[in-house]
Amino acid sequence: MQQSLTQRLANPTRFMELSAAMLPWVAAAAAVVIAYGLYLSFFVAPPDYLQGETARIMFIHVPCAWLSMAVYALIAMSSFGLLVFRHPLADVSAKTAVPLGAAFTFLALVTGSLWGRPTWGTYWVWDARLTSVLILFFLYLGLMALRSSIEEEQLASKLTAILALVGIVMLPIIKFSVNFGNTLHQPASVIRAGGPTIDTALLTPLLVMAVGFTLMFVAMHLKAMRNEILRRRVKALQIAEVERAQAAQLAAAE
Amino acid sequence: MDLGLDLGPHASFIWSSYAVVTVVVGVLIAWLIVDGREQERRLSELAARGVKRRSQR
Numbered sequence: 001m002q003q004s005l006t007q008r009l010a011n012p013t014r015f016m017e018l019s020a021a022m023l024p025w026v027a028a029a030a031a032v033v034i035a036y037g038l039y040l041s042f043f044v045a046p047p048d049y050l051q052g053e054t055a056r057i058m059f060i061h062v063p064c065a066w067l068s069m070a071v072y073a074l075i076a077m078s079s080f081g082l083l084v085f086r087h088p089l090a091d092v093s094a095k096t097a098v099p100l101g102a103a104f105t106f107l108a109l110v111t112g113s114l115w116g117r118p119t120w121g122t123y124w125v126w127d128a129r130l131t132s133v134l135i136l137f138f139l140y141l142g143l144m145a146l147r148s149s150i151e152e153e154q155l156a157s158k159l160t161a162i163l164a165l166v167g168i169v170m171l172p173i174i175k176f177s178v179n180f181g182n183t184l185h186q187p188a189s190v191i192r193a194g195g196p197t198i199d200t201a202l203l204t205p206l207l208v209m210a211v212g213f214t215l216m217f218v219a220m221h222l223k224a225m226r227n228e229i230l231r232r233r234v235k236a237l238q239i240a241e242v243e244r245a246q247a248a249q250l251a252a253a254e
Numbered sequence: 255m256d257l258g259l260d261l262g263p264h265a266s267f268i269w270s271s272y273a274v275v276t277v278v279v280g281v282l283i284a285w286l287i288v289d290g291r292e293q294e295r296r297l298s299e300l301a302a303r304g305v306k307r308r309s310q311r
Contacts, residue, residue: 042259053262057271064275103278111271118264216279223286230293233307234300241305 010088012229019222027219034212040205048202057115059205063213065108068136069171071101071217075143076168079161089225091157092232094164095147096224100217102140109133120184128177129185136174139167 041059048055075097081090112130113123124130143160150156178187196203261268300306 047262052264054264054267056261056268060271060275100282103282107275107278110274114267114271114274118267220282220286223290227286227289227293230290230297234293234296237297237300237305237307241300241303244305 012088012092015089016226016229019226023219023222023226026215026222030212030215030219033208033215037205037209037212040208044201045205046201051119054115054118055202057111058202059209060213061108061111061115062206063210064104064111065133066210067213067217068101068105068108068133069174070214071097071104072136072140072164072168072171075101075164079164082157082161083165091161092225092228093221094161095157096228097221098140098143098147100220100224102137102144104213104217105133105137105140109137116184122184125184127183127185128180129174129183132170132174132177136167136170139163139170143167 037059041056045056045059047053075094078087078090078094078097081087082094109130112133116125117123143164146163147156147160150159177183178185198206
């Protein structure tokens with residue numbers, strides 16, 4: 001029977017073979033696209049008519065902000081895959097995406113703050129958008145803390161997956177946070193009903209950088225998953241070595 | 255750092271943003287590479303002691 005792509009990838013050994021072949025190409029594509037995006041961002045894109053040169057921060061802030069949410073969605077899907085389908089690689093995917101998602105959320109917060117100071121006159125306000133993204137960052141930290149606080153790996157995986165699925169409620173809250181309550185943050189200008197309101201001269205570099213950052217995340221995630229599979233193999237072999245030594249001691253004592 | 259670009263009175267905010275992203279991404283990439291090498295080294299040590307996966311025996 002023909003196996004689906006998911007079923008074929010479910011085998012860690014096959015994943016290691018496929019990811020080894022894919023990783024250099026994805027990483028190279030990310031580097032090329034980001035380099036082109038930086039060229040567009042600094043040498044082609046004009047200053048914004050209202051914000052001037054500071055709008056160039058958008059070209060890194062927005063991809064990081066999009067990734068902060070997209071990576072969380074990936075973690076939630078992987079967690080679902082672990083809890084429902086017991087997909088062998090789902091937990092590896094979820095576990096390794098968490099620190100990457102936390103890093104991109106941190107970058108979205110920091111670059112947003114650095115953009116906010118010259119634009120709004122303040123680094124931070126406790127409004128719905130900024131606060132909900134900060135909560136998402138703490139959620140990422142919570143996922144890491146929960147997993148590392150439980151020694152038994154299977155239990156840690158399940159509990160972390162449950163928390164990740166509960167936490168998905170943050171994504172619509174962040175997305176629609178600019179539509180309710182008072183906020184300094186601008187409303188959606190790219191992903192919105194009716195199409196983007198941002199000018200093509202600024203939209204093109206933004207989309208190129210978003211594609212570049214997404215490719216970079218894919219490369220990082222593939223590498224992190226490969227590392228995690230190797231870590232689990234090391235652990236399994238170390239346990240087997242100890243068990244073998246204990247069996248040999250028992251045999252010698254008898 | 256200006257690369258010949260005039261980014262106006264708020265240039266420091268722009269450069270700081272790009273610098274923070276560069277540093278964090280650089281640290282992530284370095285961590286992934288170092289971690290990968292460490293796991294490969296541990297596997298090699300185990301293999302040298304004769305502890306191998308069933309598929310490698």
